[in-house]
Amino acid sequence: MNFSISREQLINSLNDVMKAISNKVTIPILTGIKLELTERGLLLTGSDSDITIQRFIPTEHNGTVYIESEKEGSIVIPARYLNEIVKKMPKDVVTITASEQHQIEIVSGAAQFDLIGFDANDYPILPNLENEQPFSMMANVLKSIVKETVFAVSQQETRPTLTGVHFEMKEDELYAVATDSHRLARRITTLEKLPEQPFNAVIPGRSLQELSKILEDDEEIDIIIADQQVLFKTENMSFYSRLLEGTYPETSRLIPTEYETTVQLNGKSFLQAIDRASLLARERRNNIVHFETMDDQTIKITSTSPEVGEVEELIAAEMITGAPVNLAFSATYMMEALKAIDDEMIAIQFTGPMRPFILHPVDSQAVLQLILPVRT
């Protein structure tokens, strides 16, 4: 293999592919990035076996030549060194040569690196999902679904299924749900382009977070869900993730359908007040704040940390209807739920001091956040 490539293009693509590289992998070849050079361009692949990210750099695009190819071929190059070397090279063009014995030479200007690579034939083979029928959505929609749900996945491996976000088609609506059994996040999205078959899959939270970092807002993304893998695909990027096994719990019955109290307030002001109230209790794992309705327009937030002191704040609500509320919850859960709702005015609906309560935009339940109160 022997080619010269635009250093800027290579840096950008490596930046994405590197997100799949982990220091923890036990398979040595996965510490490397696979380069496959064909007439069409250069395909870069990085993987930690859970996630695989591919980026394609075309030989030319809109008349700009990115790659001067001398000899096609493939090689696996130690990822961390490749990435740092390319970033620090002195010229705008980098020339990479790999011998049959996997000796690699990387040259730019007067700087030359000689590295030892791996045989590309030993690199794990990806599942072939290219022929499956995809459905598609805009990347910014997918990113908002992830943002509104993924923070609520469980961080504990005791119930592995809960470390993922559950995606399920119900008629023309895509339900995305995450829960760690103390709180739940749900987003319902009406799809314009429906998949051919209904599906039901649990995608690891970490995969969705890494995917979100790579996606541009304004590109269309094809999604292919197979038995054990999901593929997200844009023009020059492919993102594979394994799916989580096991049946996701039935969550719809957890969400109350009748409420005793509804509070409407400004989400951002409320978030800032909760943030302040949690200041004194930061060290405790789930710092607790108390929430109490005072009249039909005032809420009192309090928090006490015995060694440090206490904090109290009165908040003006837009409207409070129904029975008085007096309960306590995790400030962390509340802040994460509030950050997942972009709307200015939000509604909080309560059913009783020890029953879960929900948050959502005033005029929609497309985004719904549920939190279990805590006993104090």
Place this chain on the structure above:
Amino acid sequence: MNFSISREQLINSLNDVMKAISNKVTIPILTGIKLELTERGLLLTGSDSDITIQRFIPTEHNGTVYIESEKEGSIVIPARYLNEIVKKMPKDVVTITASEQHQIEIVSGAAQFDLIGFDANDYPILPNLENEQPFSMMANVLKSIVKETVFAVSQQETRPTLTGVHFEMKEDELYAVATDSHRLARRITTLEKLPEQPFNAVIPGRSLQELSKILEDDEEIDIIIADQQVLFKTENMSFYSRLLEGTYPETSRLIPTEYETTVQLNGKSFLQAIDRASLLARERRNNIVHFETMDDQTIKITSTSPEVGEVEELIAAEMITGAPVNLAFSATYMMEALKAIDDEMIAIQFTGPMRPFILHPVDSQAVLQLILPVRT
């Protein structure tokens, strides 16, 4: 004590004073910041017993009122909470009240915090250096002295004196020297305003780093050096540091006075080449690069890391005179020395393969960096 204060002024001042607060202090009261309110304004003090930082906020400045004072007094408030609370308060004004029993109330808008403070009378008393005769320099000069020397102090406590920068007056010149016994950094500054008496003091490296972060470039700074303390003072800030005890080694004889080879080159290009050459060897503690003169205008830099590979780069020098050079040195030391010299063209002067070599701007030795080669 009872006063209202501009939140922005308080945030800015706390930002500086917090730099003296350490999580490692064993004296409980030093986890707090002392507030002293007088007619003139509010004095904030933070300390970890090595460093003490004071900021003064005047009651008014240029017609703008910063403080509305109801009752003078003093109190010590837990630093971390005070800082976070003030940052997150909802309004532009914060009101602080402290009772005789050290109960503290911090209010802004509808948010109220109640904290437990410490008696300000129990706070350590600072040495009184205000009456000593200061000498002064511009803060940007002091910052450049620190930048050009402090990185070379020893990180090991086995010879405590070497963890500081040695400041010494010789006639009208201030010598600042740091060494960890493998390399040395020296900066000579001609002072316009001389101290009344010659002095000789070793200031802890960490103190100088924290001081540099606080200083504005364009302010004049008064410096008072006493037996065990140094005070740096600007209009509204006082920075105290303890001095290191013990005699600083005589370093001038370490610097060769005759040289066999002189190389002149572009410092920035050379730094980038060393940075590249050290890429493969990053994991080794002192990564080593080889330096070899090829002819009277070319240098070859090489580095080899047995498991990873090797790197080679030819560098064009402006001029090479004298005997050929072939030696090895720590890439880290070389990069830090090069970063401490701002000038475009630098000179490197060698005396022999195992003798220390020096770097300095081509037409000056006001900044001089010395490095010991390593045996390979």
